[in-house]
Amino acid sequence: MVQDPDTGKMRNVMYKGFTSELFVPYMDPSDAWYFKTYIDAGEYGFGLQAMPLDPLNDCPRNAYYMDGVFVAADGTPYVRSNMICVFERYAGDIGWRHAECPITGFPIREVRPKVTLVVRMAASVGNYDYIVDWEFQNDGLIRPKVGLSGILMVKGSPYVNMNQVNQNEYLYGTLLAENIIGIIHDHYVTFHLDMDIDGPSNNSFVKVNLQKEMTSPGESPRRSYLKAVRNVAKTEKDAQIKLKTI
Numbered sequence: 001m002v003q004d005p006d007t008g009k010m011r012n013v014m015y016k017g018f019t020s021e022l023f024v025p026y027m028d029p030s031d032a033w034y035f036k037t038y039i040d041a042g043e044y045g046f047g048l049q050a051m052p053l054d055p056l057n058d059c060p061r062n063a064y065y066m067d068g069v070f071v072a073a074d075g076t077p078y079v080r081s082n083m084i085c086v087f088e089r090y091a092g093d094i095g096w097r098h099a100e101c102p103i104t105g106f107p108i109r110e111v112r113p114k115v116t117l118v119v120r121m122a123a124s125v126g127n128y129d130y131i132v133d134w135e136f137q138n139d140g141l142i143r144p145k146v147g148l149s150g151i152l153m154v155k156g157s158p159y160v161n162m163n164q165v166n167q168n169e170y171l172y173g174t175l176l177a178e179n180i181i182g183i184i185h186d187h188y189v190t191f192h193l194d195m196d197i198d199g200p201s202n203n204s205f206v207k208v209n210l211q212k213e214m215t216s217p218g219e220s221p222r223r224s225y226l227k228a229v230r231n232v233a234k235t236e237k238d239a240q241i242k243l244k245t246i
Contacts, residue, residue, distance in 0.1 A: 001013060011198055012196045012197065012198055012199055012200075013142075013195070013196065013197060014142065014193065014194065014195050014196055014197075015194045015195070015196035015200070016192070016193075016194040017134070017142075017144070017191065017192065017193050017194065018191070018192050019041060019046055019130075019132060019144075019146075019189060019190070019191055019192075020041065020190045020191060020192040021039060021040075021041045021042055021189075021190040022038075022039070022040035022041050022046065022125075022130070022187060022188070022189050022190070023037070023038070023039055023040075023187075023188040023190075024037070024038040024039075024040060024128075024185060024186070024187050024188075025037040025038075025185060025186065026153070026183045026184070026185040027172055027173075027183065027184040027185060028155075028172040028173065028183045028184075029172070030172070032155070033155070033172075033183060036153075036183075038126070040125040040126075040128075040130075044125050044126070046123050046125070046130075047068075047070070047123070048070065049123040049124055049125045050068060050080075050083055050121055050122065050123045051083075051122055051123065051124045051129075052080060052081060052082040052083060053065065053082045053083065053084075053085050053120070053121075053122060055082070058085065058120070058122060058131075059085035059087060059120060060087055060089075062087050062088065063085040063086065063087035063120075064085065064086045064087065065081070065082045065084070065085050066082075066083065066084040066085070066086065067079050067080065067081050067082075067083060067084075068080050068083030068084060068121075083121060084119060084120065084121050085119075085120050086117070086118070086119050086120075087117075087118055087120075088115055088116065088117055088118070089115070089116045089117075089118050089135075090113060090114075090115050090116075091114070091116075092113075093113070093114040094111060094112070094113065094114060095112045095113055095114035095115070095137070095138055095139050096110075096111075096112045096139065097109075097110065097111040097112065098110060112138075114137060114138065114139070115137075115138055116135050116136065116137050116138075117135070117136040117137075118133050118134070118135055118136075119133070119134040119136070120132065120133050120134075124150070126153075127150055127151045127152070127153050128148060128149070128150040128151075128187075129148070129149040129150040130146060130147070130148060130149075131146070131147035131148075131149065132144065132145070132146055132147075133145040133146075133147070144191055146187075146189050148187060152176070152182045153182075153183065153185075154176065154180050154181060154182050154183070155173075155180075155181050155183060156179055156180065156181075157171070157175065157179050157180065157181045158179065159171075159175060159179065159181075160178045160179065161175070161178075162175055172184060204232050204233070205232070205233040205239045206230055206231065206232050206233070207230075207231045207233065207239070207241065208228050208229070208230050208231075209228075209229050209231070210226045210227070210228060210229075211226070211227050211228075211229045212224055212225075212226060212227075213225055213226070213227040
């Protein structure tokens with residue numbers, strides 16, 4: 001929720017948001033590696049793998065730490081300390097500014113700094129550590145960020161340097177050090193966002209695409225312009241966006 005600066009009332013923004021899945025496929029088709037396509041949240045439990053944060057190292061000095069409540073195998077709740085930290089981050093960026101043009105004679109200028117409220121947790125899933133930041137900016141932007149740390153999953157190799165590798169041989173990875181190959185892979189992160197802007201009803205997902213539009217003969221010296229086309233999604237499938245084509 002956010003407090004309306006004009007009325008002082010609390011307004012709903014988002015009911016629920018969380019990391020729903022992390023898919024980590026390794027690109028080695030050999031017998032020992034072809035099946036390594038991990039689903040870190042679904043198979044291991046992203047929340048269950050969360051680790052306590054180390055004050056002054058995982059989070060800055062001004063951070064406030066919160067406990068996490070977990071569920072044991074028998075359904076009994078238990079508490080772990082320092083699982084979440086909350087802090088304000090100011091990087092010197094400008095949130096908003098405007099100054100009147102000098103020719104108007106109005107000496108009006110206003111500048112607002114961008115201050116971000118960060119909510120952070122970290123999960124250690126196997127060899128990787130995921131650092132998840134939820135950034136709430138004072139311009140209304142909500143930005144989830146994922147940092148990746150930990151240790152690479154590697155396999156042994158008889159090679160000491162790349163000069164020993166035959167030109168026609170593909171390693172399915174990169175020679176990181178003597179006799180060690182890091183397999184090519186990627187991390188695909190999916191977020192669940194249940195938006196609740198000003199209440200649970202009357203909310204829609206709208207995609208706006210730019211579309212080329214031609215002017216009519218004699219209408220304008222311009223031959224074409226870009227038109228914003230709105231599409232209100234009626235189903236979840238309608239809301240899908242294709243970001244990249246390989």
